Amino acid sequence: MKRQYKIFIFLVIVSLIVSIIYIDSHNKSKESMNYIEAKAKVLKIDNSNVNRAGISRIGDQSLDIKILNTKFKNEEIKAVNHLTGSLEIDDFYKERDTILVSLMIENDMIVGAKTVSLYRQDWQFILFGIFVLCLLIYAKLIGLKALFSFVASLFVIWEVLIKNLLAGKNPLIITTLALTLLSGIIIFSVAGINKKGISAFVGTMFGLISTIIITVFFGNRMGFYGMTTPFAQTLMFSGYMDLNMQHIFYATIIIGASGAAMDIAMDIAASMEEIKINMPHISKKDLIKSGFNVGRSVIGTMTTTLLLAYSGGYLTLLMLFMVRETSLIQILNIKMVSAEIMRTVVGSIGLVLVAPITAVFAGWIYSDNRMFKIKLNENKSEKKIGVSH
Structure with missing residues (x-):
């Protein structure tokens, strides 16, 4: 392997590590502000407070969710999904969906939770991995x-x-x-x-x-x-x-x-x-x-x-x-x-x-x-x- 090839492998690895450290520190700074973001699985849904107008939905979805990461892993709590009627922004969840939630923390306990979006990060990483693979195979x-x-x-x-x-x-x-x-x-x-x-x-x-x-x-x-x-x-x-x-x-x-x-x-x-x-x-x-x-x-x-x-x-x-x-x-x-x-x-x-x-x-x-x-x-x-x- 050429020396410059090794150097660029090192630079890429360092860049990725710095990015991961930055993301982690960014999440920790959020945690210090009494809320953290977590990955969760939707267990049960209550749509009784959701009003439908055509293809738009307005109201609140009540969700029973299970936390999948962070120190609160495996805890089952309730969360709220606020629907504004804007299809560009709103996500309407179903059972077994994997979602991103914002947890309100007080005295090291969860006191509230609201949804942020569907958890799309896993598929984003797969897509990026395909991009990197194609790039390296062709361009070396x-x-x-x-x-x-x-x-x-x-x-x-x-x-x-x-x-x-x-x-x-x-x-x-x-x-x-x-x-x-x-x-x-x-x-x-x-x-x-x-x-x-x-x-x-x-x-x-x-x-x-x-x-x-x-x-x-x-x-x-x-x-x-x-x-x-x-x-x-x-x-x-x-x-x-x-x-x-x-x-x-x-x-x-x-x-x-x-x-x-x-x-x-x-x-x-x-x-x-x-x-x-x-x-x-x-x-x-x-x-x-x-x-x-x-x-x-x-x-x-x-x-x-x-x-x-x-x-x-x-x-x-x-x-x-x-x-x-x-x-x-x-x-x-x-x-x-x-x-x-x-x-x-x-x-x-x-x-x-x-x-x-x-x-x-x-x-x-x-x-x-x-x-x-x-x-x-x-x-x-x-x-x-x-x-x-």
């Missing part, structure tokens, strides 16, 4: 690097981006810093600190800056104030009225666009590296031209990918427009739709700008033959030493 060492960058990215998003946004820091500055850090972690973990990694990073940064400028300019003129993002109003009414929701909305656009920009920058940089390896004497002009050709092909599909990704999240809304025979002019001017149009188009503009910049920079850096000459001389020296021996 690069897959391991990608797994490390994936775990590190989750940590940066949660610990750096989210916490600083909630603290009231400038959303655009915090997002820019977080995405710069994320881009560095992801690109250099996968590609390494070399010409390919540097080219992809420079292209991504150019796309990030361009996206910020375009987003702020057009967002201010289209009258978006940030309330189109999911749960924005709920967040403000949870004690965060001072947050700049407009700039947080801009941050969501920039984050989405930066991921696509990173993809296309890496695609072009990797393609140009392969061209240079197989045609070491290719001219700078021809290399850049090849990078442009690759960029055009990738942009052609990536732009549509963005459209499908964003429209997929609003499929039912589009169906509703058709049912109500909403006119095109109304659809285009509805705040929510306009926001998604802006998100898609800004991301597409970022892609178009990233591609040529990455191609030009990669063409320049790959055509610098000084590194190639150094490596050639090293190889010759090694051969001479081998002959002398």
